[in-house]
Amino acid sequence: MTAEPTVYVVDDEQAVRASIKFFLETIGLNVKTYGSVQDFFDDYESGKAGCLVVDVCMPNMSGPDLQKELAARKDPIPIIFITGHSDETVSEAALNSGAFAFFHKPLQSEEFVECIRKALNRF
Amino acid sequence: MIRRKMVWAGIGAGILCWIADCIVDAFVFREGAVIDQLLSFKTAEIWLRILFLSLCTALGIYAQVMINRAHRAEDSLQRSEERLNLALSALDGGIWDWNLQTNEVYFSPGWARMLGYRSDELNTHLQTWEEALHPEDKARIMHAVEDHFERQTSTYCSEYRMRTKTGDWIWIQDRGHVVARDENGRPLRMTGTDLNITARKEAEEVIRLSDRSIQSASNGIVIVDATKKDYPVISVNKAFENMSGYPADEILGRNCRFLQRDDRNQPEITEFQKAIKAGLPVHVILRNYKKDGTLFWNEVRVSPVRNENGKLTHFIGVMNDYTETKQAKEALQRAHDELEVRVKERTAELFEANKALKQQITERKRAEDQARKHQEELAHVQRIATMGEMATGLAHEINQPLTAVVNYSRACLMLLDAGSQSTDKLREAMREVEENGFRAGQIIHRLRDFVRKREPRRSKLDINQVIKVAVAFLEDEARNHDITIRLDLADSLPNVVADPIQIEQVLLNLIKNSFDSLRYNGSLRREVIINSDAPQPTAVEVAIVDTGPGFSLEASKQLFEPFYTTKPQGLGMGLSISRSIIESHGGQIRISRSEEIGPKVCFSIPQCNGFNK
Ligand SMILES: Nc1ncnc2c1ncn2[C@@H]1O[C@H](COP(=O)(O)OP(=O)(O)OP(=O)(O)O)[C@@H](O)[C@H]1O
Ligand SMILES: [Mg+2]
Numbered sequence: 140m141t142a143e144p145t146v147y148v149v150d151d152e153q154a155v156r157a158s159i160k161f162f163l164e165t166i167g168l169n170v171k172t173y174g175s176v177q178d179f180f181d182d183y184e185s186g187k188a189g190c191l192v193v194d195v196c197m198p199n200m201s202g203p204d205l206q207k208e209l210a211a212r213k214d215p216i217p218i219i220f221i222t223g224h225s226d227e228t229v230s231e232a233a234l235n236s237g238a239f240a241f242f243h244k245p246l247q248s249e250e251f252v253e254c255i256r257k258a259l260n261r262f
Numbered sequence: 263m264i265r266r267k268m269v270w271a272g273i274g275a276g277i278l279c280w281i282a283d284c285i286v287d288a289f290v291f292r293e294g295a296v297i298d299q300l301l302s303f304k305t306a307e308i309w310l311r312i313l314f315l316s317l318c319t320a321l322g323i324y325a326q327v328m329i330n331r332a333h334r335a336e337d338s339l340q341r342s343e344e345r346l347n348l349a350l351s352a353l354d355g356g357i358w359d360w361n362l363q364t365n366e367v368y369f370s371p372g373w374a375r376m377l378g379y380r381s382d383e384l385n386t387h388l389q390t391w392e393e394a395l396h397p398e399d400k401a402r403i404m405h406a407v408e409d410h411f412e413r414q415t416s417t418y419c420s421e422y423r424m425r426t427k428t429g430d431w432i433w434i435q436d437r438g439h440v441v442a443r444d445e446n447g448r449p450l451r452m453t454g455t456d457l458n459i460t461a462r463k464e465a466e467e468v469i470r471l472s473d474r475s476i477q478s479a480s481n482g483i484v485i486v487d488a489t490k491k492d493y494p495v496i497s498v499n500k501a502f503e504n505m506s507g508y509p510a511d512e513i514l515g516r517n518c519r520f521l522q523r524d525d526r527n528q529p530e531i532t533e534f535q536k537a538i539k540a541g542l543p544v545h546v547i548l549r550n551y552k553k554d555g556t557l558f559w560n561e562v563r564v565s566p567v568r569n570e571n572g573k574l575t576h577f578i579g580v581m582n583d584y585t586e587t588k589q590a591k592e593a594l595q596r597a598h599d600e601l602e603v604r605v606k607e608r609t610a611e612l613f614e615a616n617k618a619l620k621q622q623i624t625e626r627k628r629a630e631d632q633a634r635k636h637q638e639e640l641a642h643v644q645r646i647a648t649m650g651e652m653a654t655g656l657a658h659e660i661n662q663p664l665t666a667v668v669n670y671s672r673a674c675l676m677l678l679d680a681g682s683q684s685t686d687k688l689r690e691a692m693r694e695v696e697e698n699g700f701r702a703g704q705i706i707h708r709l710r711d712f713v714r715k716r717e718p719r720r721s722k723l724d725i726n727q728v729i730k731v732a733v734a735f736l737e738d739e740a741r742n743h744d745i746t747i748r749l750d751l752a753d754s755l756p757n758v759v760a761d762p763i764q765i766e767q768v769l770l771n772l773i774k775n776s777f778d779s780l781r782y783n784g785s786l787r788r789e790v791i792i793n794s795d796a797p798q799p800t801a802v803e804v805a806i807v808d809t810g811p812g813f814s815l816e817a818s819k820q821l822f823e824p825f826y827t828t829k830p831q832g833l834g835m836g837l838s839i840s841r842s843i844i845e846s847h848g849g850q851i852r853i854s855r856s857e858e859i860g861p862k863v864c865f866s867i868p869q870c871n872g873f874n875k
Contacts, residue, residue, distance in 0.1 A: 158669035
């Protein structure tokens with residue numbers, strides 16, 4: 140059980156994270172959701188198999204803040220950013236700073252699933 | 263016959279005297295018996311006795327004559343007094359007879375009756391009369407009596423008052439004369455008659471009173487004789503003299519027309535003459551002239567006077583100097599006419615003014631309408647601009663539910679593809695699709711409402727609800743700029759009547775200003791606090807406070823001016839539009855500093871009941 144990788148979803152928008160969870164669970168993935176970066180760090184243990192799906196814009200701590208924090212912890216867990224904003228500069232900056240992928244909402248399901256699988260497989 | 267009787271009586275008396283003389287002789291001188299005496303004839307003595315006898319007879323005759331005469335006189339006196347008394351009894355009066363030596367007075371029964379007494383009740387003394395006199399009249403009466411005593415009057419005559427038995431005063435006419443005087447001319451006896459003339463006196467008094475009244479009347483009064491040719495004036499009063507300026511003696515005997523002089527061409531004169539000819543009362547106002555020639559308007563009322571047989575005997579004219587009244591009336595008429603003219607003028611002016619005012623009002627109304635339209639258009643433009651600014655945030659907001667919709671739909675498809683039997687899962691996903699689709703629709707709906715061009719529409723609002731909608735628009739932007747919006751809303755606020763979109767616009771403007779201030783100034787603490795309250799029972803108040811640096815005192819004076827801005831992309835319309843919206847709702851907007859936090863913009867909207875559209 141524990142060996143099974145987990146998808147951590149961090150998004151302040153409840154509808155978004157609930158729908159992602161539902162969707163990923165239908166394809167048999169293990170999903171954990173968090174409403175904020177703080178909530179995630181409260182629960183998260185480094186070194187486990189999995190990947191992160193993180194909203195860019197969130198109050199207090201944003202997606203990039205989370206990325207920086209993990210980088211600081213030297214945690215290699217892959218991060219997939221999702222955003223509601225169609226701002227190319229943000230996505231480029233995110234990718235440049237080591238993000239695994241970047242998705243715009245609404246999510247292209249097949250590509251997204253493919254990307255998640257890839258990320259999990261990296262482990 | 264009487265004379266013969268007298269002679270015999272004289273002879274008888276002589277014989278008796280002789281016999282008596284003889285007897286006396288016999289007894290006194292004792293010279294023989296009586297018979298002797300009688301028979302002793304001596305010639306001388308006989309002659310002497312015959313002489314004596316004759317003397318006695320003559321004396322007796324004389325006495326008889328005198329007595330007879332006296333008797334006769336007394337008889338006639340008595341009869342005449344009776345006659346007088348009878349006559350006087352019809353007249354209500356009596357006679358008196360005064361003995362000045364004894365001051366005894368005879369009062370006849372009529373005299374006593376006149377004063378209400380019976381004859382036997384009166385003391386036959388002068389005092390009785392004196393005591394009944396009116397004290398005021400006494401001196402005058404005594405004077406008249408004295409005059410008569412001194413023969414200055416042939417008859418004493420006086421009219422005075424006397425008190426009757428019942429204490430009433432009656433008027434007496436007293437006439438009399440001295441009927442006997444002594445050798446020195448001093449009166450010994452005086453007689454006279456008293457008549458009760460009270461009724462006449464009273465009648466006279468009435469006549470005198472009416473005469474005095476006529477004289478004292480303030481109207482001119484003239485009486486003309488209608489039985490004489492040309493109706494001469496027989497009496498005028500003082501007021502008439504004063505009015506006309508003619509003294510009475512120049513008027514009496516003349517016809518009144520002299521007052522008109524040559525000014526005969528007056529229609530009233532014809533009317534007047536016609537009435538007089540017919541013996542009818544008449545009321546006219548004539549142009550008359552005073553003695554000195556000045557005109558005066560004479561208001562005359564003439565009435566016919568008839569005697570007891572109904573025959574027209576006189577006319578009485580009552581005059582009133584109408585000049586002043588006429589002048590006053592004319593002045594009044596003039597004033598009235600003038601006033602009417604002025605009122606007409608004024609009314610016309612007012613009418614014009616009113617028209618102008620109406621015009622002005624329509625113009626102003628049109629201007630106001632235009633201004634309002636302008637403002638509405640401006641507000642609309644601003645809303646669209648605001649939306650433009652918020653487009654990214656809004657797109658993001660819509661994206662969220664859409665993302666959810668897509669995810670759930672994908673999940674459903676995969677479940678179906680995998681031939682899953684779990685309808686529960688499917689149903690759950692579909693419900694989520696529905697819900698999120700609906701949410702996205704709502705956001706778009708709100709957006710469309712906000713930017714749509716529309717007439718302002720006011721309704722009862724819960725201001726807290728409007729605040730929440732406005733904040734929802736800005737939540738994403740706040741998040742992006744790391745700004746926290748804190749709501750501090752009072753519970754159960756009274757409703758306000760307002761246009762929800764316009765109030766939302768105001769809120770957006772104010773909150774966005776705070777955002778701008780926080781963003782541009784890189785404040786450490788980024789907070790916007792929105793507070794709602796009802797500090798007075800008449801209005802609901804909303805305050806937006808931020809933790810930014812705020813505005814200088816200098817700037818705060820112009821913040822509300824249109825196009826005042828300190829921002830590179832600012833239009834400077836936010837506050838200006840907000841103010842016109844709030845004021846059009848009957849509210850107020852103002853800026854200040856909250857004590858510990860920062861700048862504060864505060865607006866109020868009157869409550870439902872205090873608001874009239
Ligand atoms: N909360 C605030 N703190 C500091 N300054 C403010 C605040 N609100 C308004 N101001 C000042 O008032 C000016 C006028 O504001 P206003 O909303 O009318 O125009 P604007 O925000 O500049 O432009 P826009 O038309 O886009 O709203 C602003 O430029 C700013 O200088
Ligand atoms: Mg503004």
